[in-house]
Amino acid sequence: MPVGEWRSEWFRGGHLVLDFVNTVPWRLDAERAADRLPDAGALIGWCCAAGLFGEQRADELRAEAEAEAVPGRALVVAERARGLREELYGLLQPVAVGREPPAAELGRVRQAIADAITHAEIDTVVPLRWVVAVRGVEDVPRALALSAWELLQFEDLARLRQCQDRGCGWLFLDRSKNASRRWCSSADCGNRTRARRHHARHRDDSRPPPETSSGTSR
Incomplete structure (x- = not known):
């Protein structure tokens, strides 16, 4: 998918990582769920649209991915x-709804972050900022994992939420004042x-009231 087709x-x-997680729309609705990252080309396009790297690097990575x-x-x-x-x-997702995350997921994410850190470089010293330089397609997951470390390390996860629409499932940081x-x-x-909810209320209001018992048995 071209960069321009990734809608705002x-x-x-x-946060970039939450938008990455949200590349599955309608996650909670099995009939409508989709995957916007079906291949490397879509992944590269999304990373560029999300600001992980620029369009020139995206073109270079697409060429690499398409090479025989x-x-x-x-x-x-x-x-x-x-x-x-x-x-x-x-x-x-468990954190967003007030539950403890599974130990297995903690372990897998820990491994991904540890691998990313071993490939990271210091970008700036003041403030200290680490980056994974995306020089090839294999660096893309590591750059995303390092962004996950930044989310977990520096963001207030008490403000992590899951959309309350019953089929959506998207995650977001609630930065509203209250x-x-x-x-x-x-x-x-x-x-x-x-x-x-409005439709449900009107539907219920239109139903006849239930019959009341006359006090006699059949």
Whole structure:
């Protein structure tokens, strides 16, 4: 998918890693769930749209992924990235709803972050900032894992939320002043949920009242 086709409304998480996790729309609705990262090309396009690297590097990575010598490697990279995404969701979703994350997910994410750190370089000293230089397609999952470390280390996860629409499942950081955000988008999932509840109330109001017992048995 070209960079320009990644819509701004698909980036609602408040952090690159949450937007990465949210590349599965309608995660809680089995009939509507989809995967926006089916291959290495889509992964590279998304990373560029998310700001992980620029368009020139994206073009270089696409050329590498499409080269005859490395199609299998590009496929493995895409699978690794999707695996990391699901591990991050398994770790972060329980936190978003006030539960402890599973130990297995903690272990898998820990391994991914440890691998990323071994390949990281110091970008700036004041403030101290580490980066994984994306020189090839195999560096993309590591760069995403390092961003996950930044999320877990520096963000207030008490503000991590899951959209309350029953089919959405997207995660986001609630940066509202009174921590009252309920949906990934009030204009999208919020309106849909309110309309559903309004319809349910009117449907219930239109039903005849239940018959009352006359006090006699059959």
